[in-house]
Amino acid sequence: MEIDYKNVKVIGFDADDTLWVNETYFRDAEMEFSKLMAPYETANTIDQELFKKEIENLSLYGYGIKGFVLSMVESALELSNNSIGNNVIEAILNIGKDMLNKPVDLLEGVQEVLDTLSQDYRLIVVTKGDLLDQERKLEKSGLLHYFHHIEVVSDKQEANYSKLLNHLDIKPSEFLMIGNSLKSDILPLINIKARAIHVPFHTTWIHEQVIANENDNKKYKTVTSLLDVLTILGKNPKD
Template sequence: MLPVLGVDADDTLWENEERFHEVEQRFRDLMVPWAGGDATDAALLAAERENISRHGYGIKGFVLSMVLTAVEISDGAIDARSLAGIVGWGHEMMAHPIELLDGVPEALDDLGATHRLLLITKGDLGDQMGKVDRSGLADRFWRIEVVPEKDVPTYRDVLDRHGVDPAEFTMVGNSVKSDVLPVLAIGGRAIHVPHTTTWAFEKPDPADLDGVDFPVVDRLTDVAALL
């Protein structure tokens, strides 16, 4: 049996953050009558932070937080059609074509020759599964797991359910907080493949990086050489 390699999806296999940034810009524009861009960003981030435990990660929660933030920033003055428009932005995001990152299919073919590939992603269940389907990459994975949070208990649980020893598990992804630190914490290996931008929620606490060491590569294609 081949060893198991965990692979993140959003911003590791395909563009994701960029979709959110485009919509955040529209949201800033919509809020101009009541607030500047920085104030809008700060209010939205605060709403997301307050709601993440109930909304989880993903587009639907993002939309709900934008709706609440718009009502708050405008002190209830924003018109109902604009709020329905925000929901429409969410629908656009859900239907957006998948843009694979450079060399991803080939990299997965290489990695899949020596490893059983386990996709581990967080977000809305249906949305994440839909992206996997539309990506055309589903067949390259041994198993696909959508989880509510990528933390130590979740990794333990996922590996346990699939009969994988953490000491023989490697995770690859663009988020130090979600793909690297919790995997190192359970005795696995992790390889960081940074993406151009990192969402505020995915920035690790600097204290958590003390004395932690892990390889960083530019692209998924560079991972095979490290295994």
């Protein structure tokens, strides 16, 4: 099935692992946490318990580094039967602070793609996570001037996107979403008849992993690089 992009007026970009590196830092933090908790459990059990705690806390803390740190603290207390010392709590907090202070490393082609598409489309960011952290990363990225609107949502479901399109006063066929997560950035858009392009990142949080069926795959494009989006939309890089 050929996908028609000619009516697209607004292009939404996911932020983490679409514009810049993010999930890699979480995997590194999990390894540091596992080392801290090694006296109490195996690495596999530590990873499983931390993931369970993160999912349990999503409705309370939402997505982002701060909620992740709180989940690490709670997991550490449970895994150690409340026997960990203040030094371990301090080490966990430092893991979180280190994550918040990481550089914003842009992924390949981001600058070129935004520079080109901003000439013909209204560009926005649609991301989830901690508002302060996402604003910080956008500021540090040097990309803020490309975007007409920044939307930080608690979750990325069909209702969230429909509300956003109403706010932007556009039809689903006039909106294209670009992101790395099938669960958050692609399938909800397909379900509301919008457009979507999947740009996989090499590391994906297990909570974001889904298996798309064959019919779903016919309704969106998957590319290996963000630069491929320019080809799909028939745009040449700005001279």
